[in-house]
Amino acid sequence: MSNIRKVAELAGVSVATVSRTLKSPDIVSPATRDKVLQAVETAGYRPNRMAVQFRSRRSHNLAVLVPTIANTFFARVIAGIQQAAREQGYGVLLCNTLGREEEEIQYAGMVAARQADGIIQLRAFNPFPEDAVDPGQALPMVNACEVLDDAPCPTVKIDNRAAARTLTEHLIALGHRRIAMIQGPRRSPLTRDRVAGYRDALEAAGIVPDNELLCPGDFTPKAGHEAVTTLLDRAVRPTAIFCESDEMAIGAISRLKQAGLSVPDDVSVAGFDDIAFARYSDPPLTTVAQPAEAFGRCAVAMLIDILEARGQGDSHVVLPFELVIRDSTAAPRA
Numbered sequence: 001m002s003n004i005r006k007v008a009e010l011a012g013v014s015v016a017t018v019s020r021t022l023k024s025p026d027i028v029s030p031a032t033r034d035k036v037l038q039a040v041e042t043a044g045y046r047p048n049r050m051a052v053q054f055r056s057r058r059s060h061n062l063a064v065l066v067p068t069i070a071n072t073f074f075a076r077v078i079a080g081i082q083q084a085a086r087e088q089g090y091g092v093l094l095c096n097t098l099g100r101e102e103e104e105i106q107y108a109g110m111v112a113a114r115q116a117d118g119i120i121q122l123r124a125f126n127p128f129p130e131d132a133v134d135p136g137q138a139l140p141m142v143n144a145c146e147v148l149d150d151a152p153c154p155t156v157k158i159d160n161r162a163a164a165r166t167l168t169e170h171l172i173a174l175g176h177r178r179i180a181m182i183q184g185p186r187r188s189p190l191t192r193d194r195v196a197g198y199r200d201a202l203e204a205a206g207i208v209p210d211n212e213l214l215c216p217g218d219f220t221p222k223a224g225h226e227a228v229t230t231l232l233d234r235a236v237r238p239t240a241i242f243c244e245s246d247e248m249a250i251g252a253i254s255r256l257k258q259a260g261l262s263v264p265d266d267v268s269v270a271g272f273d274d275i276a277f278a279r280y281s282d283p284p285l286t287t288v289a290q291p292a293e294a295f296g297r298c299a300v301a302m303l304i305d306i307l308e309a310r311g312q313g314d315s316h317v318v319l320p321f322e323l324v325i326r327d328s329t330a331a332p333r334a
Helices: 004-011 015-023 030-043 049-056 072-087 101-112 160-173 189-204 221-232 246-258 276-280 292-307
Strands: 061-066 091-096 118-121 141-144 155-158 179-182 240-243 268-270 287-289 316-319 322-324
Touching: 004 015, 004 030, 015 030, 061 072, 061 101, 072 091, 072 292, 091 101, 101 118, 118 292, 141 292, 155 160, 155 292, 160 179, 160 189, 160 240, 160 268, 160 287, 160 322, 179 189, 179 221, 179 246, 221 240, 221 246, 240 246, 246 268, 246 276, 292 316
Parallel strands: 061 091, 061 118, 118 141, 141 155, 155 316, 179 240, 240 268
Antiparallel strands: 287 322
């Protein structure tokens, strides 16, 4: 291991230039930056992270508030966050909050304690007090995936209403008229927007929405399993089920098979997220693909822009979604 003076000597620049290059490479000329980085590699130099933190009073850690790490969709978002953070020289502190506000508020306190420089919040809740920052300063937070309507910080999401409408229109185009929906958590903006998109499609097709076909859920396989039990007790069963998550769809398919029904011959099932298991379920699942890893990468870029005072740029990003049609949906039996 070599010191910074050795790097400066190899690069033919001052120690201050080496320090500036390592801290803010974008303000150094490309030629100088290349010389310094080559010298760093040749010398095997590694900055003393603790000394850097002490001088800058920055931790170079990003805290990520995750409602549940058991959800495979969030696992993909976290993977995107970790990759982007590592590329920018930041560490990631993973906080499994279980959606509890008191825990999220406690984790947000890590910023004041300088244990983390900023927060990526994956749930629609602001854990910072109103006086967390001085007037004119940016809140050190990015809200991704499930976002607040009036978020006081940058956000990144998809158009959930449009996505739900697109999926429902696919089921209607197949000929389905009794389309059930297994919802997410009641208070979630995702649930509100996806139900709205579902209703938009039904009403545009002249189908009167039936509240008997709306079942509560929580994005877990168990919720999908239990909701299908309820739907099977209806006097007139649905011919298609739109689940607001792939995990609920997998639970729904399991319960339909237990009841001796075939998917999609008896009941079509569609999900939302396009998790890895979706293409390997039996049958492979029709779903809405969300760019999970892109959520994570985009959130990191936006947060680092705030932390390094580069401005917030486009503070409300809407990423594209894709309807992925597989074998779990088909035309209803005559």
